[in-house]
Amino acid sequence: xxRKVGVEVSIxxxxxxxxxxxxxxxxxPITPQTHVVEHLSELCxxxxxxxxxxxxxxxxxxxxxxxxxxxxxxxxxxxxSSQGLALMAEIVFIASSxxxxxxxxxxxxxxxxxxxxxxxxxxxxMVRDSGWIQVFCENGQEVYDAVFHAFRVAExxxxxxxxxxxxxxxxxxxxxxxIEFWTKEMTQKYLPExxxxxxxxxxxxxxxxxxxxxxxxxxxxxxQNDALLKSFPVIKQGWxxxxxxxxxxxxxxxxxxxxxxxxxxxxxxxxxxxxxxxxDQMRERGKKAGLVKLRLWRPLPVDDIxxxxxxxxxxxxxxxxxxxxxxxxxxxxxxxxxxYHESNRPNIHNVIAGLGxxxxxxxxxxxxLEMALADKTxxxxxxxxxx
Amino acid sequence: xxxxxxxxxxxxxKNFAMQEYIxxxxxxxxxxxxxxxxxxxxKAIGPDMILAMATGCMEIISSPYPLTSxxxxxxxxxxxxxxxxxxxxxxxxKALRRKxxxxxxxxxxxxxxxxxxxxxxxxxxxxxxxxxxxxxxxxCVDNEAYMNTGIQRSSSTPFxxxxxxxxxxxxxxxxxxxxKKDMVAIAAAHGIPYAATACPTFFTDLQKKIQKAKEVDGPxxxxxxxxxxxxxxxxxxxxxxxxxLAVDTGVFPLYEVEKGVWKLNRKPKExxxxxxxxxxxxxxxxxxxxxxxxxxxxxxxxxNKLVKFCE
Amino acid sequence: MTKPMDQISWREIDTGAVITEPGNxxxxxxxxxxxQRPKYDxxxxxxxxxxxxxxxxxxxxxxxxxxxxxxxxxxxxxxGICAHECPVEAITMEED
Numbered sequence: 001x002x003r004k005v006g007v008e009v010s011i012x013x014x015x016x017x018x019x020x021x022x023x024x025x026x027x028x029p030i031t032p033q034t035h036v037v038e039h040l041s042e043l044c045x046x047x048x049x050x051x052x053x054x055x056x057x058x059x060x061x062x063x064x065x066x067x068x069x070x071x072x073x074x075x076x077x078x079x080x081s082s083q084g085l086a087l088m089a090e091i092v093f094i095a096s097s098x099x100x101x102x103x104x105x106x107x108x109x110x111x112x113x114x115x116x117x118x119x120x121x122x123x124x125x126m127v128r129d130s131g132w133i134q135v136f137c138e139n140g141q142e143v144y145d146a147v148f149h150a151f152r153v154a155e156x157x158x159x160x161x162x163x164x165x166x167x168x169x170x171x172x173x174x175x176x177x178x179i180e181f182w183t184k185e186m187t188q189k190y191l192p193e194x195x196x197x198x199x200x201x202x203x204x205x206x207x208x209x210x211x212x213x214x215x216x217x218x219x220x221x222x223x224q225n226d227a228l229l230k231s232f233p234v235i236k237q238g239w240x241x242x243x244x245x246x247x248x249x250x251x252x253x254x255x256x257x258x259x260x261x262x263x264x265x266x267x268x269x270x271x272x273x274x275x276x277x278x279x280d281q282m283r284e285r286g287k288k289a290g291l292v293k294l295r296l297w298r299p300l301p302v303d304d305i306x307x308x309x310x311x312x313x314x315x316x317x318x319x320x321x322x323x324x325x326x327x328x329x330x331x332x333x334x335x336x337x338x339x340y341h342e343s344n345r346p347n348i349h350n351v352i353a354g355l356g357x358x359x360x361x362x363x364x365x366x367x368x369l370e371m372a373l374a375d376k377t378x379x380x381x382x383x384x385x386x387x
Numbered sequence: 388x389x390x391x392x393x394x395x396x397x398x399x400x401k402n403f404a405m406q407e408y409i410x411x412x413x414x415x416x417x418x419x420x421x422x423x424x425x426x427x428x429x430k431a432i433g434p435d436m437i438l439a440m441a442t443g444c445m446e447i448i449s450s451p452y453p454l455t456s457x458x459x460x461x462x463x464x465x466x467x468x469x470x471x472x473x474x475x476x477x478x479x480x481k482a483l484r485r486k487x488x489x490x491x492x493x494x495x496x497x498x499x500x501x502x503x504x505x506x507x508x509x510x511x512x513x514x515x516x517x518x519x520x521x522x523x524x525x526x527c528v529d530n531e532a533y534m535n536t537g538i539q540r541s542s543s544t545p546f547x548x549x550x551x552x553x554x555x556x557x558x559x560x561x562x563x564x565x566x567k568k569d570m571v572a573i574a575a576a577h578g579i580p581y582a583a584t585a586c587p588t589f590f591t592d593l594q595k596k597i598q599k600a601k602e603v604d605g606p607x608x609x610x611x612x613x614x615x616x617x618x619x620x621x622x623x624x625x626x627x628x629x630x631x632l633a634v635d636t637g638v639f640p641l642y643e644v645e646k647g648v649w650k651l652n653r654k655p656k657e658x659x660x661x662x663x664x665x666x667x668x669x670x671x672x673x674x675x676x677x678x679x680x681x682x683x684x685x686x687x688x689x690x691n692k693l694v695k696f697c698e
Numbered sequence: 699m700t701k702p703m704d705q706i707s708w709r710e711i712d713t714g715a716v717i718t719e720p721g722n723x724x725x726x727x728x729x730x731x732x733x734q735r736p737k738y739d740x741x742x743x744x745x746x747x748x749x750x751x752x753x754x755x756x757x758x759x760x761x762x763x764x765x766x767x768x769x770x771x772x773x774x775x776x777x778g779i780c781a782h783e784c785p786v787e788a789i790t791m792e793e794d
Binding site: 023024026050051052054055056057058060061064065066067068069070071072073074076090091094098193199200201202203205206207208209210211212213216220 | 436437439446451452453455458460461462463464465468474477480481483485486494515
């Protein structure tokens with residue numbers, strides 16, 4: 001087992017990428033992603049990581065370089081945030097369609113305007129339909145472990161899809177946390193050499209990125225969706241084997257004090273740590289509250305979510321992004337859709353909180369819960385708006 | 388008599404590969420000199436290459452899934468990023484080769500885009516690729532407008548040409564009213580080891596330039612005039628002839644910039660008047676004598692400047 | 699041989715819609731586009747290769763045994779470049 005040290009989460013994540021012996025890193029600086037790529041460039045400059053660091057001129061080129069690199073069969077990493085993701089979005093969709101196993105560290109940050117460098121989930125929700133595997137993390141150790149898992153899943157021949165590790169900007173990227181580091185031996189045991197299904201090389205000539213006429217486009221999209229759905233058991237297997245190696249067990253959906261819970265809070269990312277404190281406080285007050293942490297956003301673990309919330313009376317979904325003009329915020333939309341056909345479904349409440357870095361405390365979460373339970377309309381609530 | 392017969396025996400062609408790297412069955416228009424340019428470029432490089440191509444005519448005519456015209460490894464990702472994708476392929480292979488995970492031999496990485504994909508939307512990615520020093524040959528196949536989408540103007544459309552978005556009218560009598568972007572000068576300004584213009588009409592010159600580009604240690608930029616019968620509104624059989632006229636009138640001079648040294652590769656004793664080049668091209672049909680003479684002046688001025696530069 | 703695109707099931711699409719058979723577009727015969735056909739006179743031909751070099755469709759090839767150039771009419775689109783570029787008018791275009 002590796003050593004445990006206090007370190008900034010971004011630095012730890014970069015170290016994990018280094019341990020994975022990444023071949024190419026292409027990135028463009030954007031707050032709050034910078035510490036990740038700064039550290040990676042240091043590792044490359046000092047020679048402790050044998051990789052090509054490509055300091056591109058835009059995020060669009062970052063993702064494009066990643067596509068070329070992964071197509072050549074190289075282990076490929078990038079990191080970005082918010083506007084950067086928006087700029088590369090065009091290629092984000094293409095990367096997954098071409099089944100290129102790129103790993104991205106996404107420092108979740110609000111989208112402009114007004115310009116905000118602070119945390120919410122509007123960036124990742126923008127590309128929720130892009131066909132990437134999207135994983136959320138609650139603390140530094142999870143982020144660190146997620147890097148190894150991401151490479152392993154992405155490059156698995158049964159998957160061959162890009163993976164996005166969602167890390168709440170500042171709230172998680174810039175905090176110093178105790179992290180148990182992996183060793184080289186552990187990494188080599190867990191992460192096999194990347195053997196791409198197809199590789200751009202004259203020794204075996206392939207054409208990548210052909211165009212699709214109406215006669216074939218539908219079939220291509222079906223095949224892509226099938227691949228994303230079929231990544232699910234591989235993702236779980238990756239977490240199971242990670243547990244064998246580290247003792248830390250991850251699941252697509254994780255629960256906290258939900259066994260007898262009447263009221264469940266459901267969230268993604270670092271807000272779950274806050275929500276767990278709220279659950280503790282509610283429990284102290286005799287309220288049967290619990291927490292469901294959604295770790296895997298795409299592919300959506302539909303059955304696991306159903307199982308986790310089916311017995312509750314009320315579910316409060318904490319969304320961190322607005323879906324303008326929609327019936328619900330993004331996560332709530334999914335949860336309501338999943339439960340629609342269930343005869344005994346809980347009341348599902350929708351609260352949007354923590355936009356653009358607005359603080360969310362355990363007391364806030366309790367307040368949101370009270371607000372939601374009182375709300376008979378089940379409408380669209382944005383928490384903490386001054387009127 | 389015997390002498391004549393002897394001269395008429397097919398002798399092997401010099402410095403022009405027999406192997407076809409873009410196969411017949413591609414869907415380029417009749418008389419497309421752009422796909423001809425591609426054919427020539429690939430022959431000059433040979434099989435040990437990887438081609439990253441931008442969206443555009445050449446991508447669309449060659450890859451309707453499940454069919455491909457490519458006999459070399461080929462990747463298309465999007466319109467504006469051929470240079471970045473090629474940067475990625477180059478970086479990936481470099482790392483893998485260093486780590487012993489791919490065969491240890493040189494593979495030429497080529498990026499290719501049309502004038503839209505190069506001078507407009509792919510300009511930034513290209514600049515980044517050149518500035519970072521990736522060992523990539525970037526080839527712009529310039530047919531002077533967005534032909535794939537239906538002949539819209541690009542920043543490579545010459546002054547006086549009509550396109551579907553630069554039509555001639557009362558307010559804009561010349562059609563396109565701005566001058567073609569000088570890409571080779573811009574590429575050369577990045578300090579790259581090799582930049583040049585070429586045209587498949589002058590195929591020997593083109594072969595030499597691509598082979599030079601292949602040998603340099605760093606980025607190279609080749610700007611190829613690719614006559615487009617469809618977009619220029621000329622008969623398809625005249626695609627090669629108009630390449631000749633473009634060069635001989637000084638509209639598209641053949642030159643190269645090798646390690647900062649400029650050199651004219653073809654210097655006619657006297658330039659032909661541009662009216663000879665404009666004649667028969669539907670895109671210039673509307674030009675009156677006043678415009679033609681104005682354009683002539685500018686072309687002459689540019690030519691003289693280039694000649695001075697190359698001295 | 700590659701199936702026509704409208705007969706391929708989604709399960710048959712290779713990972714990322716990669717095409718693994720190089721140059722298989724040669725099964726598509728662009729010769730059907732042609733309205734004019736080049737006619738070649740080997741008596742006039744000086745074997746200069748210009749037609750071969752300038753053909754955008756790579757539809758012309760040398761036949762060293764017979765000492766002639768030959769046209770592959772499966773692909774020749776009838777653009778007429780070969781005829782126009784021939785320095786000795788050994789190639790003429792005629793209605794197909």
